[in-house]
Amino acid sequence: MEERRHPRRWLILIVLCLSTLVLVVDNMVLTVSVPPIAADLGADAQDIQWIIESYILVFAGLLLTAGSLSDRFGRRRVMVVGLTLFGAASLLATVARDPEQLIAGRVLMGVGGALIMPSTLSILITVFDDEERRKAIGAWSAVAVVGLVGGPVLGGVLIAHFWWGAVFLMNVPIAGLAVVAALVLMPESKGPARKADPLGMVLSTVGMTALVWTIIESAESGLGDRATQISLAVAVLALGAFGIWEVRTDSPMVPLSLFRDRVFSGASFSLVLLTFANGGLMLVLTQYLQFVLGYSPARTGLAFAPMAVATLAFNGIGATLGNRIGNRPMTAAGLTVIAAGFAALASLPSDAGFGMLSAAMVLIGVGGGLAMPAATAALMSAVPGEHAGVGSALNDTVQQAGAALGVAVLGAVLSRTYAGAMPDSAPAGAAHSVSDALALSAASGDGALAVAAREAFTRAMSASFWGGAVGVLVAAVLAVVLIRDRDRDRGRGRERVVEPEGRDGLTTAA
Numbered sequence: 001m002e003e004r005r006h007p008r009r010w011l012i013l014i015v016l017c018l019s020t021l022v023l024v025v026d027n028m029v030l031t032v033s034v035p036p037i038a039a040d041l042g043a044d045a046q047d048i049q050w051i052i053e054s055y056i057l058v059f060a061g062l063l064l065t066a067g068s069l070s071d072r073f074g075r076r077r078v079m080v081v082g083l084t085l086f087g088a089a090s091l092l093a094t095v096a097r098d099p100e101q102l103i104a105g106r107v108l109m110g111v112g113g114a115l116i117m118p119s120t121l122s123i124l125i126t127v128f129d130d131e132e133r134r135k136a137i138g139a140w141s142a143v144a145v146v147g148l149v150g151g152p153v154l155g156g157v158l159i160a161h162f163w164w165g166a167v168f169l170m171n172v173p174i175a176g177l178a179v180v181a182a183l184v185l186m187p188e189s190k191g192p193a194r195k196a197d198p199l200g201m202v203l204s205t206v207g208m209t210a211l212v213w214t215i216i217e218s219a220e221s222g223l224g225d226r227a228t229q230i231s232l233a234v235a236v237l238a239l240g241a242f243g244i245w246e247v248r249t250d251s252p253m254v255p256l257s258l259f260r261d262r263v264f265s266g267a268s269f270s271l272v273l274l275t276f277a278n279g280g281l282m283l284v285l286t287q288y289l290q291f292v293l294g295y296s297p298a299r300t301g302l303a304f305a306p307m308a309v310a311t312l313a314f315n316g317i318g319a320t321l322g323n324r325i326g327n328r329p330m331t332a333a334g335l336t337v338i339a340a341g342f343a344a345l346a347s348l349p350s351d352a353g354f355g356m357l358s359a360a361m362v363l364i365g366v367g368g369g370l371a372m373p374a375a376t377a378a379l380m381s382a383v384p385g386e387h388a389g390v391g392s393a394l395n396d397t398v399q400q401a402g403a404a405l406g407v408a409v410l411g412a413v414l415s416r417t418y419a420g421a422m423p424d425s426a427p428a429g430a431a432h433s434v435s436d437a438l439a440l441s442a443a444s445g446d447g448a449l450a451v452a453a454r455e456a457f458t459r460a461m462s463a464s465f466w467g468g469a470v471g472v473l474v475a476a477v478l479a480v481v482l483i484r485d486r487d488r489d490r491g492r493g494r495e496r497v498v499e500p501e502g503r504d505g506l507t508t509a510a
Contacts, residue, residue: 009127011185013140016121017139017143018174018178018181019182020116020143020147021147021174022086023117024148025150026168026171027151029151033155034051040164041098041099043099055109056110057212059400060208060397060400060404061205061206063397065204065205066114066389070122070390071388072190073190074190075189075190075388075389076186077188079123080179080182082111082112082115083175083179086116087112089111090172091169092105092108093106117392118392118393121380122189125380127186138369141376142312145311145312146308150301158170195250195251197246197251199249200245200253203245204238204253207238207239210235211239215408216408218232255387258387261382263379263482264382266378267331267382267479269475270479271376273471273478274372274375274475275406276402276409278403280406280410280414281345281465284411284465287434288461291434292454306361307365311369312369313369315372317369321370328480330370331375331479334371337364337371338367338472339472339476341365344356346462346463348462350458375479376395406468411464413460417459417464418457418459421455421456430449430453434454434456437453
């Protein structure tokens with residue numbers, strides 16, 4: 001029996017992509033908005049840290065809970081609530097008059113973002129069938145790359161022509177449009193009724209928040225810091241208790257049995273290692289472009305354009321090929337190409353031209369376009385339909401954890417290698433920060449110090465990117481060993497049984 005497809009599925013995909021785009025762009029425009037925010041609100045370094053990290057902590061901490069809520073109360077409903085809250089919080093951030101108000105706005109934006117993100121992917125896999133799902137996931141994941149590149153450029157334009165509040169104000173009409181479109185176009189879907197798991201929600205929120213906080217702080221102060229050790233202990237205890245409780249309770253918020261599925265585990269670990277490398281990519285490469293090559297913030301954003309274009313192009317190619325050859329070879333091949341791109345970045349000199357840089361970025365974009373949709377499709381194919389929301393949240397959570405870990409670990413490699421590569425005669429401040437070294441060089445007229453700092457940073461960047469390349473290659477090996485394409489292994493042509501349409505207007509496959 002031929003499965004019926006939702007007639008408005010491609011319009012729904014546009015709404016889902018728009019909802020995802022507003023989250024990605026918002027975080028990226030903030031990177032170029034920090035100086036004017038600090039000047040206008042009188043924010044010190046600690047205020048700026050909380051303005052940036054408060055969103056990340058709340059977002060990561062609530063993802064699993066939000067995914068569970070979407071399965072329980074309706075994925076469209078939770079996404080609409082998230083969009084409404086995100087838009088209202090953005091308006092609050094726009095009119096903030098002091099750092100505390102802006103931090104409060106960012107916290108609420110984190111709550112809204114956590115409600116939005118899992119719902120988008122879970123709605124996508126519900127609306128699209130197996131044949132078209134990979135194409136839809138490719139388009140959805142490509143939006144993140146567009147936001148990654150366009151965010152800093154858009155932020156620079158808005159600040160140049162308006163004021164820093166414009167970077168938050170632009171979220172309001174976009175969120176409003178997405179809410180209206182969701183209510184008009186999208187069907188509602190939810191998992192079967194089951195008991196709530198309030199203890200699981202509390203433990204997962206506390207554990208994930210403490211884990212991300214530990215990763216962020218360890219990059220600055222190391223694991224020897226007392227506060228970092230306490231947060232690590234809280235993370236271990238809370239997440240350990242969460243795992244024990246979820247295994248024993250009759251109605252778990254997160255079905256940890258998913259990790260017994262080799263496809264789910266293989267795709268999860270591959271995505272963790274990929275986002276680990278990508279987290280380091282943004283941290284390291286943006287500094288290289290600005291401090292070593294002398295790019296402006298706007299030009300730095302544009303330097304990522306070759307990667308974005310390649311990702312968009314190969315998302316479509318990967319989706320088409322993926323339907324023919326399966327998720328495992330596509331994921332492994334894409335990850336191998338990404339590793340080659342990181343190796344090319346690791347080989348860049350301190351005076352690299354745009355052509356050399358673009359070639360490396362194109363390799364990463366090509367690999368990402370091939371690997372990300374396939375890995376995500378493999379992961380979600382292992383998730384039962386009734387757990388689509390929490391499965392999507394697990395996908396988002398592992399990527400958030402991987403990116404945060406990449407920033408911490410590769411950032412530490414960068415810092416230590418840079419310090420070791422600086423000459424012993426360098427001033428103390430210059431030996432730990434390339435930006436401080438360049439500032440001292442400009443103030444003293446010591447051109448040799450600037451040259452030494454740029455060379456030291458280039459060596460440090462090389463060490464970080466070789467680490468990223470190794471991580472991605474390990475991810476490729478895991479994809480080959482663990483991921484299996486169920487339909488291909490069982491043989492295609494098996495008749496797909498479709499149940500009658502449910503009360504939410506969606507068909508469900510048996």
